[in-house]
Amino acid sequence: MKKWGEVALGVVTSIGGFLEVGSIATASQGGAEFGYQLAWVLLIGIVSLAFLMEMTGRLAAVSRCTYVDLLRERFGVRFFLLPLVAVFVVSLLVLASEIGGVSIALQMATGIAFRWWAMPVALLAWLLLWRGTFGVVEQGTALLGLVAISFAVGALALHPHWSTLGGALLPSAPSHDRARYWYLTVSILGASISPYLYLFYSAGAIEDRWTLEHLGVNRVTAMLGNLFGGVLVIAVLVVAAIVFETRHIHVERYEQIALLLASPLGRAGFALFLATLCITCFGTTMEIVLAIAYLLAQGLGWNWSENLKPAKDARFSMSYTVLLLVAALPATFGMDPLAMTNVSMVLTAASLPVTVIPLFVLMNDGDTMRRHANGWISNIALVVIALLSVVLLVVALPLQVMAGG
Amino acid sequence: MRRAPIGSPRLAGCLLVALAACGSREDLTKQLDTVVSWTATMQLTTAEHRSGALTTTYVTQLGEEAKQALAEARQSLPEFAHDSSDARRAAAALGSLDRAIHALEAEVGR
Numbered sequence A: 001m002k003k004w005g006e007v008a009l010g011v012v013t014s015i016g017g018f019l020e021v022g023s024i025a026t027a028s029q030g031g032a033e034f035g036y037q038l039a040w041v042l043l044i045g046i047v048s049l050a051f052l053m054e055m056t057g058r059l060a061a062v063s064r065c066t067y068v069d070l071l072r073e074r075f076g077v078r079f080f081l082l083p084l085v086a087v088f089v090v091s092l093l094v095l096a097s098e099i100g101g102v103s104i105a106l107q108m109a110t111g112i113a114f115r116w117w118a119m120p121v122a123l124l125a126w127l128l129l130w131r132g133t134f135g136v137v138e139q140g141t142a143l144l145g146l147v148a149i150s151f152a153v154g155a156l157a158l159h160p161h162w163s164t165l166g167g168a169l170l171p172s173a174p175s176h177d178r179a180r181y182w183y184l185t186v187s188i189l190g191a192s193i194s195p196y197l198y199l200f201y202s203a204g205a206i207e208d209r210w211t212l213e214h215l216g217v218n219r220v221t222a223m224l225g226n227l228f229g230g231v232l233v234i235a236v237l238v239v240a241a242i243v244f245e246t247r248h249i250h251v252e253r254y255e256q257i258a259l260l261l262a263s264p265l266g267r268a269g270f271a272l273f274l275a276t277l278c279i280t281c282f283g284t285t286m287e288i289v290l291a292i293a294y295l296l297a298q299g300l301g302w303n304w305s306e307n308l309k310p311a312k313d314a315r316f317s318m319s320y321t322v323l324l325l326v327a328a329l330p331a332t333f334g335m336d337p338l339a340m341t342n343v344s345m346v347l348t349a350a351s352l353p354v355t356v357i358p359l360f361v362l363m364n365d366g367d368t369m370r371r372h373a374n375g376w377i378s379n380i381a382l383v384v385i386a387l388l389s390v391v392l393l394v395v396a397l398p399l400q401v402m403a404g405g
Numbered sequence B: 001m002r003r004a005p006i007g008s009p010r011l012a013g014c015l016l017v018a019l020a021a022c023g024s025r026e027d028l029t030k031q032l033d034t035v036v037s038w039t040a041t042m043q044l045t046t047a048e049h050r051s052g053a054l055t056t057t058y059v060t061q062l063g064e065e066a067k068q069a070l071a072e073a074r075q076s077l078p079e080f081a082h083d084s085s086d087a088r089r090a091a092a093a094l095g096s097l098d099r100a101i102h103a104l105e106a107e108v109g110r
Helices: A002-018 A021-063 A067-110 A118-131 A134-157 A162-167 A178-192 A195-207 A212-243 A262-300 A310-332 A337-351 A353-363 A366-372 A376-403 B007-050 B056-080 B084-109
Strands: none
Touching: A002 A134, A002 A212, A021 A067, A021 A162, A021 A178, A021 A195, A021 A212, A021 A262, A021 A337, A021 A353, A021 A366, A021 A376, A067 A118, A067 A195, A067 A262, A067 A310, A067 A337, A067 A353, A067 B056, A118 A134, A118 A262, A118 A310, A134 A195, A134 A212, A134 A262, A178 A337, A178 A376, A195 A212, A195 A262, A195 A353, A212 A262, A262 A310, A262 B007, A310 A337, A337 A353, A337 A376, A353 A366, A353 A376, B007 B056, B007 B084, B056 B084
């Protein structure tokens, strides 16, 4: 019974956690400019993330170490600096975008400019992390994040063309504006397969003291959670396709996206959109800042746990304090949240190889994984994801220059 | 050493001009798409505000963003217009956005 409770919590966490500033922005831009056509990219992102989370969760449950610990131990400190720096930089950018997302939601609700909200948002996140435990961060944001289901309700209310949507789950070439199409493909993948997601998941498995008994929970949580969370992002794309593409509205500013749910659900839809943006970005803010703090602490051998008092893991607590302060600066200085989000999603996509390729080695290491090493299905999936990550690395920056706007 | 034919620089120059022209045409289309997008945004916003779906606080912010987009387009569009046909298209698009913003302001000021 307790196990099913953990599965339910994991699935709920994924529902709330999947939607955030990057996925909302990129899915609405994709839907507005190409209708349902980019749904296949979301499908690839959902499946890839499910595999990566299942593997990093299994790795943690079997070895009782986080993925970051094993990266450093297995590959040595010199190699480890590469993923450390790459993930640190892109995750910090994503963190800044999330704080921008909460701030812009508060601006739309109150009329007070988003730059004034960035520091109070960072302060509130810091306070919750300082005073709270891992359970508070995980469960609190997960339950509140259920408000994101409003996107699925909105999509159903608009009566999407199911057969067209089904057809769009198969890859297709763009009919117009090729550079922009591939740019959005990379952005959507960057938003879906962010390294912080599986690094946070792996650290969470250690925080929750997973053992071999949790392998079933891990598998179901990774699959179902990403399935449900992914459905919500597809719902964003569907709503954007119906509300925006038919009217030739392109998303130039984040403020336009708030129109999405007002069309199908009226005033309640508008309020639900603001609540979804605010809550999911705030939840993700706490997850990312913890993920970066975990990365630093595990990588540099500090004490770490969100369940410890700050005095017991001072460097870990200090790192999330400084990170929140630094990440609030771009929005405080008025940097456009949408532009910041788009750049951070593309760079996230480019950073994937440094965490995906070493995972292949670890998941097939008999000493680490014993009889729980990857089977052929997981290995094929991981090779495909690794190849995809290399392609993303090569094309991400040229596409940002050509079509990033 | 083999000398380049005399016509080459001229040909290259022509090609560059042609390429630049193509680029500008694409830029014009993109700029016009942006203006059309903002016009449609204003029309949708006006309709949704009329139906009570949007708050005046939010609608006012979006109106300000549209005004900024209009001001930017007014500055940049003439640079991309090659002939009178382009200029007419640009003026029509800008006029539509201007009217849509005024309609929104009238709706909010109601």
